[in-house]
Amino acid sequence: MSNESTTAAGMNRAKPYQLVLFPFNNGATNVYYILTITYIAYYGNGVLGLALMFATTMVTVMRLFDAVTDPIIGALIDKTNGRFGKFRPYMVLGNVIMAVSAFLLYFGTRLIPDTMMWLRYTSYVVIYALYVIGYTFQTSCTRSGQTVLTNDPKQRPMFTIFNMVASMLGMGAIQFLAPIFRAKFGDYTTAAFFDMMIPISVIISALLTVLAVIGIWEKDQPKYFGLGSEEKQKIRISEYVAIMKENKPLRRLMVAGAGCKLALAIATNGTVLCMLYGSMMGNYNGLYLPMMIAGYVFSAPFFVLTVRTSQKHGQKASLTRYVGLALVMYVGVFALLLFWKPGVAGVNLSLSSLNIYTVLFVLLFGIGYGAYYATADMPIPMVADCSDYETYRSGNYIPGVMGTLFSLVDKLVSSLSSTVVGIAIAAIGLSTLPGGDTPYMEGMKGIVLVLFCVIPMIAWALTLWAMKGYTLTGERMKEIQAVNAVRKDAIAKGMSTEEALATWKTMDQVPVEFRQE
Incomplete structure (x- = not known):
């Protein structure tokens, strides 16, 4: 294999350090993702005294704000082609905006006296909106930047395994540190918890961003952009509708990706785990970290398996195989939780005195968690396939x-x-989010069953349904990359884009030297 980044056949391959470092951009944004999904409602409700439903629904409401910012920022990225590249400016700017907004949100709002609650509410919303803009800037580059990193079908799946490392250093670090700080400072609702957590989170995210920028630095230049044209793309917002209509694989992937992310977000939600390990099983401090570590241990072999399956059969085959396995395993987890009863030792999860219930739970949960955690971010490299399509x-x-x-x-x-x-x-009568020490109350078991098992299982079923009609298989991507490569070569030699599109459409029209093994 040539050491050149781009081979004679037009294949753009990444160097090993680039494959390792660029996924840290996802790790950097996942730091803020876990802060938002898991802990921001605790801060709003417990520290600022905001209403429970306001604190919890603001996460969704501000995502609606993304409905406006996402297409605008996406178009800005595509129109950018400056001295510092297309992606690096937004990666850095996004991280800076999130860091500033984090300090303002978690520290500045506390300076507002509780006699001016209207100002607390207003400031919370405005600063949160600023954070959303920064988050969209940086996270958009994770998906779009892969198109310049590599178009080799054997390299793209490697993003998944390196993303695991990035997530463990980013999101995983926060998940690991949070219960330790909770035990030291009281609970997730204390100001002292956020005094320690926020600065550490900002530093971790900034360091991961620096590594990601280094990873994409060499590739963030026009010769790796699409068919090689240096002209800035002129994409109007109205054309989004046409793209959604014609790019059927993207529509399918959006459903599958949403299903994977919803399953992960709810099954790993901090409040749900407080009820499961704390309220139901009665030992949050003794179960949360060990079960999280067990999940990561079970995930390791699945990351290797998903990459090998993707390289051999394509990313679609890998995603459906392991999401299906997760679904089967969680049927067993659901059954075990269904048989749980308050105060009955034989049907209680305990790592200090092992029983059949605990062994079965750890195995079913571990295999299921490993399978779905390994596939949770798999749709990200598949977005690059849809972009190439x-x-x-x-x-x-x-x-x-x-x-x-x-x-x-x-x-x-x-x-x-x-x-x-x-x-x-709220449906079971609580006015504050339960913590690790909240006692069990009637209705919690049903909530845990639905949130920890049923909703993720429905989401995985939707993912499998969406993937049935997804056409970008491994063989299809080889054809698309070969056609794009010969078109790019012809355009570089003076042919117009329109003529190149009309001349080469299928693999049998592509010269042998442009075909991928």
Whole structure:
């Protein structure tokens, strides 16, 4: 294999360090994602004294704000082609905006006296909106930036396994530190908890962003943009509708990605886990971290399996195989929780005195968690496939538009987790979010069954349904990349884009030297 980044056949391959470092952009945004999905409602309700339903539904409401910002920011990325590239400016700017908004939201709002609650509410909303803009800036680059990193079908699945490392250093670090700080400072509703958590989160995210910028630095230049044209894309917002209509694989992937993200967001929601490990099983401090670590341990082999399956059979085959396995395992988890009864030792999860119930729960949960955690971010590299398909279909290189179209639905659906949890908590009569020490009360078992098992299982079923009609298989992507490669070569030699699109459409028209093994 040549050491050159771009081979004679027009294949754009990434260097090993680029494959390793760029996924840290996702790790950087996941730091803020877990703060928002899991802890921001605790801050709003417990520290600022905002109403429970307001604090929990704001996550969803502000995602609706994304309905406006996502397409605008996606178009901005596609029109950008400056001295510092297309993606790096938005990665850095997005992270800076999130850091500033985090300090303003978690520290500045506390300076407002409780006699001026109207100002607390207003400031909370305005600063939250600022955070959303920064988050969209940076997270959009995760999806769109992969198109310049590599178009090799054997390399793209590697994003998933390196993303695991990035998530463990980003989101995983926050999940690991949070219960430790909780035990030290009281609970997730204390100001002292956020005094320690927020600065550490900002630093971790900033460091991961620096690594990601280094990873994409060499590739963030026009010769890796689509068919090689240096002209800035002229995409009008109205054209989003046409893209959604014609790019059927993207529509399917949006449903699948939303299903994967919703399942992950609800099944790992901090409030749900407080009720499961604390209120029901009676030992939050002794179960949360060990079960989280067990989940990561079970995930490791699945990340290897998903990559191998993707390289051999395509990413669609890998996603459906392991989401299906997660669905089967969680049927067993559902059955175990269904048989749980308050105060009955034989049907209680306990790591200090093992029983059949605990062994079965750990195995079923571990295998299920490993399978779905390994596939949770798999739709991200698949967005790059949809973007390459759009280039193949229309000649347009618009990764920003493609990424934000996907993330719009992804974020809207995943953000429903906080609202759903808030409604469920209010339904059993609680006015504050339960913590690790909240005693069991009537109705909690039903809520945990629905949130921890039923909703994720429905989401996985939707993912499997959507993937049935997804046409970008491994073989199909080889054809698309080969056609794009020969078109790019011809355009570089003076042929117009329109003529290139008309001349090469199928693999049998492509010269042998442009075909991928």
